[in-house]
Amino acid sequence: MIKIENLCKRFGDKVVLDNLSLEFERGKTTVVLGRSGTGKSVLLKLILRLMDIDSGRIYVDNIDTTDFSELQMMAVRKKMGMLFQGSALFDSMSVFENVAYMLREHTSLSESEIKERVEEKLRFVEMLGTQDLMPSELSGGMQKRIALARAMANNPDYIFFDEPTTGLDPITAQTINELIKRVQVQTHTTVIVVTHDLDSANFVGQKFVLLKDGGISFEGTPSEFNNSNIEFVKLFRTGGKVING
Amino acid sequence: MINFNEKIQKVLIDVYEYFLFLLNATRAVFGRPLYTKEVIEQLYQTGYRSISIVSLTGFFTGMVLAFQTGNELSRFGAKAYIGGVVAVSLVRELGPVLTALVVAGRVGAGITAELGSMKVTDQIDAMRAMATDPYKKLVVTRMLALLIMMPVLTVLSDVVGLIGGMVIAVTNLNVGFELYKSTVMNALLVEDLISGLMKPVFFGMLVSSVGCFLGMNTSGGTKGVGSATTMSVVISSIFVLVLDFILTKLTFLMGKPI
Ligand SMILES: Nc1ncnc2c1ncn2[C@@H]1O[C@H](COP(=O)(O)OP(=O)(O)O)[C@@H](O)[C@H]1O
Ligand SMILES: [Mg+2]
Numbered sequence: 001m002i003k004i005e006n007l008c009k010r011f012g013d014k015v016v017l018d019n020l021s022l023e024f025e026r027g028k029t030t031v032v033l034g035r036s037g038t039g040k041s042v043l044l045k046l047i048l049r050l051m052d053i054d055s056g057r058i059y060v061d062n063i064d065t066t067d068f069s070e071l072q073m074m075a076v077r078k079k080m081g082m083l084f085q086g087s088a089l090f091d092s093m094s095v096f097e098n099v100a101y102m103l104r105e106h107t108s109l110s111e112s113e114i115k116e117r118v119e120e121k122l123r124f125v126e127m128l129g130t131q132d133l134m135p136s137e138l139s140g141g142m143q144k145r146i147a148l149a150r151a152m153a154n155n156p157d158y159i160f161f162d163e164p165t166t167g168l169d170p171i172t173a174q175t176i177n178e179l180i181k182r183v184q185v186q187t188h189t190t191v192i193v194v195t196h197d198l199d200s201a202n203f204v205g206q207k208f209v210l211l212k213d214g215g216i217s218f219e220g221t222p223s224e225f226n227n228s229n230i231e232f233v234k235l236f237r238t239g240g241k242v243i244n245g
Numbered sequence: 246m247i248n249f250n251e252k253i254q255k256v257l258i259d260v261y262e263y264f265l266f267l268l269n270a271t272r273a274v275f276g277r278p279l280y281t282k283e284v285i286e287q288l289y290q291t292g293y294r295s296i297s298i299v300s301l302t303g304f305f306t307g308m309v310l311a312f313q314t315g316n317e318l319s320r321f322g323a324k325a326y327i328g329g330v331v332a333v334s335l336v337r338e339l340g341p342v343l344t345a346l347v348v349a350g351r352v353g354a355g356i357t358a359e360l361g362s363m364k365v366t367d368q369i370d371a372m373r374a375m376a377t378d379p380y381k382k383l384v385v386t387r388m389l390a391l392l393i394m395m396p397v398l399t400v401l402s403d404v405v406g407l408i409g410g411m412v413i414a415v416t417n418l419n420v421g422f423e424l425y426k427s428t429v430m431n432a433l434l435v436e437d438l439i440s441g442l443m444k445p446v447f448f449g450m451l452v453s454s455v456g457c458f459l460g461m462n463t464s465g466g467t468k469g470v471g472s473a474t475t476m477s478v479v480i481s482s483i484f485v486l487v488l489d490f491i492l493t494k495l496t497f498l499m500g501k502p503i
Contacts, residue, residue, distance in 0.1 A: 050370050070378070077376040084374075088367035092359075102375050150375075 001026045001190070002047060002158065007056035009042055016042050018214030020056070024158075029184045029191040031201040033236065034211035040194040041085065043211075044160045047192075048082060049073045061157075078106060081151030085162040087143040089135040095122075095146050096131040102154040121149040124186075125179060141172035148179060152187075159183060161193045165200045177203045198237065202226075210236060266458045270388060273380035280386050287390035291352045291453075295398055302347050303402035306339055307331060307409025315418045324418050328425040329432030331410035336433060336441040340403040342489050345448035348395060349481035353456040356387055357477035360460025361470040369461065384461065388453040395449030396442050403441065440496045447488055452481045 002024040009017040016039035024030050034040050045051050047058060049068070057066045065076055089098050099118045103109050109117065122128045125145040135143055144164060151159055161180060165173035177200050184191050184204070195201055201208065201222070208225040210218040210233060217232045218225060225233060310331050318324040360383060363369050372379050407429060414420040456477050463473040 045370070048374050050373055074376040074378075077374055080374070082371070082374040084367045084371055086367055088371035090363075090368055090371070091366070105375065105377055 001061060003059040005057040007046065007058065008054045009039065009046060010054060015214055020215060022209060022216065024190060024192055026190050027188045028206045029193060029204050030207045030209060031205035032192060032194045032209045032211060033196060033201060035196060038211045039214060040211065041162050044082065044162055044192065044194060048077055048080060078154060079156055080158040080160065081156040082160045083144065083147050083151050083162060083164060085166065087147040089143055089147055091135050094131065095133050095135065098135065098146060099149045099153050101150060106154065117153060121152050124152065125149045141168050141176065144176055145179065156189065158190045163195050164193065165195065165197045173200065180204045263458050267454055269380055270384050270454065273378060273385050278381065280382055283382065283386040284389050287386050288394060291390045292394035292397060295348060295351055296401065298347055298351060299344055299398045299402050300405045302343055303340065303405035304409040306343055307335060307406030308413050310334055310339070311410035311413035312417065315413065325420060325424060326428055327414050327418060327420055328410065328428035332407060332429040332432045333437065335403050335406045336437050340406060341399050341441060341444040341448060342485060344399045344402045344445065345395065345452060345485040346482055348398065349452045349485060350478050352391065353452040353481045354474050354478050356453065356456035357460040358470060358474045360457060361463035361473045364461060364463045365466050365469060384457045387457055388450065391449040391453035392446060395445040399441070399445040444489065444492055447492060448485055451484055451488060455481045
């Protein structure tokens, strides 16, 4: 479980997160929605402490990590996998080496055990056989899959997806959605999906959080979200289009 | 004028962050893990792959040096000393400085471009998210490699430069090989060799740290990578020259004969 208390983050005088409090329940998929630039990526980066917190507290598995040093955070990060918006695969390494990265860095698995694990993860994302390709030889959707395999390689307790379907065609997007669901169903990982894609959110989400102006504008189940009468939720659902009723 | 003040402030902040970066990198040298495999890879990338361009630079510098000074020396009937002049100029100054400038253009720029593109495509963040210290994995490995390789490349450049000078001395100035060799040997003092080897150590630190610093702090997409790379070459080159002056001054202060 990840618990966030009164989290604040600003860049210069621009306030991005303003006293945000939020809980991500164990084994559930929480979708964080919000317009572009509301600080969804910043929120994930703060949980991983890829940037510094201004104020507030972050608990991971009931441990307060707020004042952790970079070295202490390393241990926390090993429990987490992150899928970056642009996949962020290491472009100087093959697919195999990308997926094997965490295993080589942090485990003492033998070469054959690593090979086995990499194949297992590639099979999970249906990309077996691409081991020797370089990331630049893959399409955007395939890169996402490899990035997911890489994030899962060390069997993390948490997986974060930053806009996993943005920039993909609807069919590829749906295959990614199905993968996210499979992660949750098969591995019972705690999943956070950050997105502004409502179709994706409705397909994978068990809990919705809608961010606005650095705070929470809605928090609840998908069906509560879809029936909510909060103005901003309605606006976000329809994109401002007037629906005939 | 307000703009000017702001610029100075920004430069001071950059300088401060550069030294903070140096401190972090130094700290990262100690403690595990040490990425031996990566260091070896970088030794190959920065060292081995610079051999041809450094040799070429050294060779032509040696030839030009012998040619220019040879003609002057002839006027005083002193062309027999050509080997000594070439040796002292090369080992003390031209070898270290020209090698550093070439390496700044080839390796320093490469480091900034590589780390910069990793930065703007989130690969550095991905590395941290996977519990790796990018200072250890990327910065320290490159700095160590250049620290080792810069002196090696400089010695190579010196030697090839002496050979270049010899070619001109023998073919153009009618100074025999034996005479050339003995004037080279007589001219070089231990102090020359020490200062000629000490300079590249500092230059190696300078070029690699500036390259890494600018790469790790790149922002603004592909365009940012381009300007960071240009900046890396410009800053490294200028400070190689400045540092060369300071180090030369220091060696003279410490009582080295002219
Ligand atoms: N490293 C940074 N430096 C300065 N501003 C940043 C940085 N990262 C994000 N921001 C700003 O914070 C805001 C939120 O960004 P982000 O979390 O990326 O939005 P999104 O919800 O689209 O993912 C944006 O206005 C962005 O400009
Ligand atoms: Mg984002």
